[in-house]
Amino acid sequence: MTLRDSPPGSGERHEIGATDAGGPNLSVRERLVVAMPRDALWGWLGPLIVTVFGGYLRFFRLGDPKAIAFDESFYAKDAYSLIRFGVEQSMLGTDKDPVANTRLLAGNTDIFVRCPPAPLSDCAAYVAHPPLGKWMIGLGEFVFGPNPFGWRFAAALVGTLSILILARTARRMTRSTLLGCLAGFLLALEGLHLTSSRTALLDIFLMFWVLAGFACLVADRDVTRARLADWYESRRRDETGPAPAVRWWRLAAGLCLGAACAVKWSGVFFLIGFAIMSLVWDAGARKSAGLRQPYTGGLSRSLPRAALALGVLPAVVYVVSWTGWFASARGYGRNWDEATSAGPVFFVIDSLESWWNYHTSLLGFHTGMADTHPYMSKPWSWPLLLRPVAYFYESAPGCGAPNCSQAVLGTGTPAVWYGALVALVAMIAWYTASRDWRAGAVLLAYAVGWLPWFYYAWSDNRTMFLFYALPMVPFMILAIVLAAGLIMGRPTAAPLRRSVGAAVVGAFALLTLIDFWWLYPVLTAENIPYDAWHARMLFPSWI
Numbered sequence: 001m002t003l004r005d006s007p008p009g010s011g012e013r014h015e016i017g018a019t020d021a022g023g024p025n026l027s028v029r030e031r032l033v034v035a036m037p038r039d040a041l042w043g044w045l046g047p048l049i050v051t052v053f054g055g056y057l058r059f060f061r062l063g064d065p066k067a068i069a070f071d072e073s074f075y076a077k078d079a080y081s082l083i084r085f086g087v088e089q090s091m092l093g094t095d096k097d098p099v100a101n102t103r104l105l106a107g108n109t110d111i112f113v114r115c116p117p118a119p120l121s122d123c124a125a126y127v128a129h130p131p132l133g134k135w136m137i138g139l140g141e142f143v144f145g146p147n148p149f150g151w152r153f154a155a156a157l158v159g160t161l162s163i164l165i166l167a168r169t170a171r172r173m174t175r176s177t178l179l180g181c182l183a184g185f186l187l188a189l190e191g192l193h194l195t196s197s198r199t200a201l202l203d204i205f206l207m208f209w210v211l212a213g214f215a216c217l218v219a220d221r222d223v224t225r226a227r228l229a230d231w232y233e234s235r236r237r238d239e240t241g242p243a244p245a246v247r248w249w250r251l252a253a254g255l256c257l258g259a260a261c262a263v264k265w266s267g268v269f270f271l272i273g274f275a276i277m278s279l280v281w282d283a284g285a286r287k288s289a290g291l292r293q294p295y296t297g298g299l300s301r302s303l304p305r306a307a308l309a310l311g312v313l314p315a316v317v318y319v320v321s322w323t324g325w326f327a328s329a330r331g332y333g334r335n336w337d338e339a340t341s342a343g344p345v346f347f348v349i350d351s352l353e354s355w356w357n358y359h360t361s362l363l364g365f366h367t368g369m370a371d372t373h374p375y376m377s378k379p380w381s382w383p384l385l386l387r388p389v390a391y392f393y394e395s396a397p398g399c400g401a402p403n404c405s406q407a408v409l410g411t412g413t414p415a416v417w418y419g420a421l422v423a424l425v426a427m428i429a430w431y432t433a434s435r436d437w438r439a440g441a442v443l444l445a446y447a448v449g450w451l452p453w454f455y456y457a458w459s460d461n462r463t464m465f466l467f468y469a470l471p472m473v474p475f476m477i478l479a480i481v482l483a484a485g486l487i488m489g490r491p492t493a494a495p496l497r498r499s500v501g502a503a504v505v506g507a508f509a510l511l512t513l514i515d516f517w518w519l520y521p522v523l524t525a526e527n528i529p530y531d532a533w534h535a536r537m538l539f540p541s542w543i
Contacts, residue, residue, distance in 0.1 A: 029229040031288045033222075039177050046181040047167035054188030055160035058197040062156055063149040065525040068101045069392040069408055072200045076151035077104065077111065078127060079138035079200070086324030087331040088125040088134070089113065104146055115330075124332035128365055132262035132321040133202040151200040158208040159197025163187050165208075166474050169215040170481050172222065173438050182509065183481045187474060189516040192388075192412040195523050196470050199391055199408065203470040206263045210270045210471045213256035214445060217278050220249035225285045232289050241291055244305060250278065254309040258317025265366070266452070270471065273448035275310040277441060279303065284437065326351055333358045370461045379453035382469040383421055385412050387541050389465050398527050405533035407522045410467050414538060415515040419508060420476035423483040430486065438482055445475040484508070 037043060068076060077100055078088045090113040093099030100111035115123035140153030163184045171180025187193055196204040224247065231242035257274060260267030282302045286294035329336035339350040377387035388411030396404055424446060431439035449472040456462040488501030521528045522536045537543050 028232045028289055032225040032229040032232075032285060034175060036172070037175055037177050043168075043171060043177050043180070046177050047164055047171070047184050050167055050181050050184035050188060051160060051164040054163040054184065055156075057188060057194060058156040058159050061524065062152050062198060063147070065392050065394065065406060065408065066105070066148055067392060067394070068098075068105065068148075069199055070201070070389065070410075072151065073098065073101060074127075075134055075137055075202060076141070076146070076200045077101075078125065079134040079136075079151060080104075080109070080141050080146045081112065081125070082131060082134050082324060083138040083142050084112075085330050086328045088127045088131075089115075089330060090123050090125045107147070109146060124330055124334070126332050128362065129202055129264055130262045130318065130321055131324065132259055133205040133264070135321070135324075136205055136263075137200050152198055155200055155204045156197050159193060159204050162193075162208050162211050162474065165211055165215050166477065169211075169218055170478060172218055173441075173478070174481065174485055176485065179481050179485055182484060182505070183477050185509065186416055186477045186480060186512060189512050190413050190416050190473055190477070191516065191519055191523050192410060192467065192470055193473055195391060195408055195410045196467060198524065199410075201467065202263055203467050206260055206267055207471040207473065209256045209260035209263060210267060210445075210449075211474045213253045213260060213270065213274060214441075214474075216249045216253035216256060217274055217281075218441075220247055220253065220278070221281050221285075223247070223249055224282065225288075228285050228289050241286060241289075241301060244301060247305065247309065250306070250309045251313065253278075254311075254313035255317055257310065258314030259321075261314060262318045262321035266468070266471075269448045269452050270445070271310065271314055273444055275306065277444055278310065279306055281437065282306075322355065325355070333361070367456075367460050367462070369463050371463055373463055373465075375465060376463050377466050378457050379450060379464060379468070380457075382450070382466055383417060385414060385417055385466070386539060387466060388412075389467060392525060395530070396527065399529050401529035401531070403530035404527050405522075405530045406525050406527045407533060408525050409519075409522045409542065411519070411523075411542065412466075412473070413512060413516050413519065415508070415512040416473075416477065416480070419480055419512075423479040424476070426483045426486065427479050430482075438478075442475050442478045442482065446472050446479070449475070480508075 077091055081087065081089045081091075091100035091111055092103070092113060093101070103109075103111050113123050136154045136158070137151055140155075140157075141147075141150040144150035144153055166187050167180045167184030169180075170183035171177055174180065193204075193207075196207070227245065228242060253274070257267065257271040261271060279299070279302055283295045283299075325331040325334065328334070333354055335350065335354045339347045339354070375387065375389040381387060388409055391408040391410050393405070393407045396406060398404060424443070427439040427443050430436055431443060450469065453462075453464060453468060457464065484501075484505040487504055489497045491498075493501075519536055520526070522533055534543075
């Protein structure tokens with residue numbers, strides 16, 4: 001059986017603003033591969049400049065406030081425990097009497113409960129999340145010490161790197177360096193991303209690995225389609241497609257998404273969604289090449305290797321992230337004495353059984369977490385920024401006014417979030433009209449980051465916070481950037497259309513900058529007059 005030509009409309013175009021997915025006059029290579037912009041130098045310099053700007057915002061005065069902000073009370077100390085012992089240990093004091101916090105801020109690292117000689121697990125801390133994010137926080141403490149700058153360093157670093165990754169990914173998706181830089185610029189000015197990059201919480205690390213995994217899959221898509229075009233033109237082909245090859249970018253995506261799950265379990269939503277998305281992209285490429293049975297034939301070739309890259313490999317990464325727990329007698333529920341007395345084979349079996357029992361307990365903890373909290377919010381309120389989280393607030397003199405406020409408010413930049421709502425509606429319309437893969441990818445990523453929380457809100461009445469939405473932020477910005485491309489039109493559009501579109505997009509970027517500048521003092525713990533702080537509270541629910 002021979003290959004057939006693809007029907008009109010089965011290919012795709014990469015120019016933003018195109019509504020025709022292809023045509024009968026396009027070759028297979030034109031349907032599969034669209035050249036990257038020729039400005040390779042600016043393709044790196046532009047995103048790097050934007051990244052340096054965002055990095056400055058994240059590292060400037062990173063040690064302020066000189067306090068343990070919000071859940072840093074858990075993660076900064078657990079991270080230091082991992083560096084010291086390989087597992088989390090119980091701390092001195094209680095929530096009402098935070099002895100460990102006071103000592104740590106004073107530079108005293110004697111913050112752990114004294115353990116009896118045996119069993120050491122009696123001093124283990126019960127923790128709610130996997131260890132990778134805390135290991136990353138701990139690396140900053142290892143280098144700079146257990147102080148505010150040290151435990152926030154890793155968050156600022158990955159927050160800065162995520163700007164570069166998003167800019168380069170947006171450039172790859174749009175084939176436009178300008179739009180790629182716009183994506184990085186908007187992320188640099190996004191308030192929730194900024195505050196999360198300056199606070200030792202786990203969600204910035206989850207966002208980073210999710211975005212990195214997505215970026216790897218977008219690169220894998222390009223490489224795979226180029227290879228399929230090469231195979232089609234090789235004249236040594238049949239109906240089954242090219243022989244399977246190692247897909248390094250997909251393997252890298254598996255590593256990143258496994259790391260996301262090893263930071264927080266909610267990473268699994270993205271892992272499942274992105275795995276399905278990658279398989280659909282494979283089938284779409286086979287269809288564009290004119291292969292018969294692109295879906296069933298593609299599954300037989302893609303599924304086994306995809307299962308390895310996006311199933312087995314992430315699971316291995318997750319288990320490896322618990323190495324400290326497996327190697328230590330101090331871990332919670334470790335049963336080290338029982339395991340070591342059973343011989344090497346049963347040591348492994350007993351250790352895995354203890355580890356599984358621990359995870360069963362953690363699952364019960366998460367599904368049963370329904371305590372009220374003053375800053376809790378429901379997922380349907382997140383896109384409107386109705387209830388942000390006050391990571392830190394203090395009234396202290398020094399601002400030149402009778403009443404001063406120093407605050408870190410975990411909220412988004414309203415221009416970005418409300419603009420994203422409009423852009424996401426545009427993505428729904430665009431995908432419905434053209435089945436453009438970029439709109440579909442952005443909508444899928446946003447949905448898997450948001451909709452699962454509805455189930456937990458309805459079924460378990462789970463305690464949730466606005467910063468759970470942080471992994472959605474890069475995809476909100478991608479939606480804005482794709483919509484900006486539609487507004488400006490293709491490079492071949494009329495000059496007036498391009499000029500008016502560029503003016504509209506530029507005005508939005510300027511509005512975002514002004515909005516961010518206005519909020520900046522209450523995002524970064526600047527000591528300002530109380531009236532200035534109050535003026536920046538957009539809703540009464542922000543207080």
